[in-house]
Amino acid sequence: MSEQDIFTERVSGVIGDRIAGAVLLALAVFAWWYSYTFTTGFMQPVGPGVFPRLVSIPLGAFSLYLILRPGLNQRWPHRAALLRQAGALLLLGVYAAFLGPWGFLPTSLIALILLIRLFGADWKPSLVSGGVLTLSLYALFEFALGMPLPDMPGLNW
C-alpha cells in the first residue's frame, strides 16, 4: 500500500529495518558485480549492464541509510499467526502444483475447504461453504465468463 495507515500499531524497526537493509545492500552489491557479465558483441553508448548499475547505486545508498537510521515497523506476527500463514502458503503451493494435472474441481474443493478452515471457520461451515464456493466459482469462470479451467483427467469437467 502506498499510504500509511495511521491507525495500525507500530513498533521500533531497529532489527527489521537493519536486516532488510543488509539484504538489499547485498542485493545491490551483487547486481553491480553481476551486471559486468552482460556483454554484447557491438559497442553501444549505454550497454545492457549500465542501467542495472545505475539503479544499484541508489539502492545500495538507501539500504545503507536504512541500516544506519532504522525507522518504524508494523507489529510482526505472533507464532500462531506465523503458523497459519506458513500453512496457507504451503497449502497454496501444493494447490498450484496439482491444479493443472488434477483439474480445477477436485483440487479447488480440497484447497478451499482447508483454506476456509485456516481462516478460522469450523469444519461444518468449511465443508458447506467450500463446496458451494467451488461450484459457484466453477460456474462463474467456466460458463459465465467462458474461461478455460483445467479439466479433471479423463473427464471433460
Added chain:
Amino acid sequence: MDILAYLAQGFVVATEPQHLMLALIGCALGTLIGALPGLGPVNGVALMIPLTFNFSLTPTAAMILLVSIYYGCMYGGRISSILLNIPGDEPAMMTTLDGYPMALKGRGGEALGLSGVASFVGATVATIGLTLFAPLLVGFAIRFGPAEYFALFMLAFATIGGVTGGSLSKSFVAACLGLLLGTVGIDAVSSVPRFTFGWFEIYDGIDFIVALVGLFAISECLVFLEDIRHSNKPTMKLGSAIPGMRTAWTCAPTITRSSFIGFIAGVLPGAGAALGSFLSYTLEKRWLGRRGDFGNGDPRGVAAPEAGNNAAAGGALIPMLSLGIPGSGTTAILLALLLSMNITPGPLLFEQQPEMVWGLVAALFIGNLMLLVLNIPLVGLFARVLRAPGWFLMPMVVMVAFVGVYSLSNSAFDLYMMLGFGVLGYVLRKLEIPTVPVVLGLLLGGQMEYNLRRAMAISGGDWDILWNSGISVGIYAFAITLISAGLVYGWLVRQRRIDAG
C-alpha cells in the same frame, strides 16, 4: 470548442451497449470490493486485471471496466468506514472520524446518502477537470524527447510516496528494488539475458500482472491471517439514505471546497486519494473552526473527505493519461494494463487514439451517474455484504487470484511466482516499505531504460543531454520542490503528533 466535439465523440463510444454494460458491472463490482474491509482500489483493480485479459477485451473496453471499478471502489470504501469504523480502503480512513459517530447516533443511512452525494460531486468535478486540463498538458508534453521522458520518470519516482508522509528513504528503496526487478529478462536492445540464471520462465521478464496480484491480493490475505477473529458486524439500524441528500445540500460549501482541494492533490504525481481526503478533512476542520463539531459526527466531516478522495481519484488520471506517469498506486496499475496492451499513454495517445481517451472520459461521466444510483437508493444491498464473514471472503479472493493468474499462461510457475511476491509484499508491508513504488519500478523500468538509451544514442554517449533542455531542468526542479514539500509536510505531521501527545 474542440474539447466538446471530442467529448461528444467520446459519448458515442461510451454508450455502445458493451461499454455501458462493462461500466455498470465495473461500478457495481467496484463498490462491492471497496466496501469490503481491507480491499481497496489497488487490490480490486489488481485482482481484475488477469480476468480482463481472458475476455480479450479491446483496450478501450478494458479501461472502461477497470476505471469503473476504480471509481466504484472509491465510492464503496466509505460504506465500511461509516458502518464498521474500518476503512474499506486507505483513502476512506478520514471518513471514519465523523462517519462512525454518525452511525452510532442512528444516522448511518443519512451519512451514507450524504457521502454518496459528496463522492458524486467530487468525482464529477475531477472528471470535468480531466476533460479540460489533460489536453492542455498534452499540448505541452508533445515537445518531449527521450531525455525529457527520462526526467519525467525520475519525477514519478521522486514523488511517489514522498508527499504522503511515509518514510521517504523507504519509498526510494522500494522504487530501486522495483527498477532492478524490472531489468530481469532478455534485454530488448542487445538480446543479452539479464539476471535470469538460466530460468527460461523469466526470459520474458517478470510478469507484471503476476507480481501485482501477489503483492496486493496474496499479501492482503497473509495480513488477514494474522488475526482471524474479526468479528465486526454492523449492528446498528441503518435507516434510509435518502435524507442524506438533503443534508448534502446544507453541506454544499464544504463539498465544493473539498472537491477542489482533492482534485489538486490528485493531479500531483505520487500523492493520490489518501492525501486528497486527508487534506480536505483537515483544511475543512480548520476553515470551520468552532462552527464545526468534527470528530463527533459532524456531517461536514463526512462530506469533506469523501468529496476530496473521489476528486483526487479522478485527478490522478490526468498525469497517467496525458504524460504516462501515474499519480497514485491504482493509476500505476491502470498504466500497466495499457502498457501490456501495447498502448503507451502520453501525448501521442490523445492524437492516435482519441476515441479511446474520450470514450473513457465519457464513460467516467456515465459511470458516475450509475454510481450515484447504486450508492444511494441501493446502498443497503452493499452494506449487507459486510455481514459476510472474513473466512468466506478471503479464500474467495485467493481463488480469483489463482484462476486469473493461472489462465494467463496455464503454468504453475506463475502461481509460485505470485505466492513469492505475496510473501515479499507482506514482508515489505511489515517493514513499512511501500509496495506501490516496487510495482511502479517494475513497470516503468523498461520504458525508463529505453528512453535513457535513446537519449544517449542521440547524443553519442554524452550524459549532458539529460539536463540540457529547459523542460527537463524544469521537471527536475519540480521533483525537488515536491520532495522538499513532502519533507516539510512529514515534519509538520510529526510535530502535530508530538503536540497531541
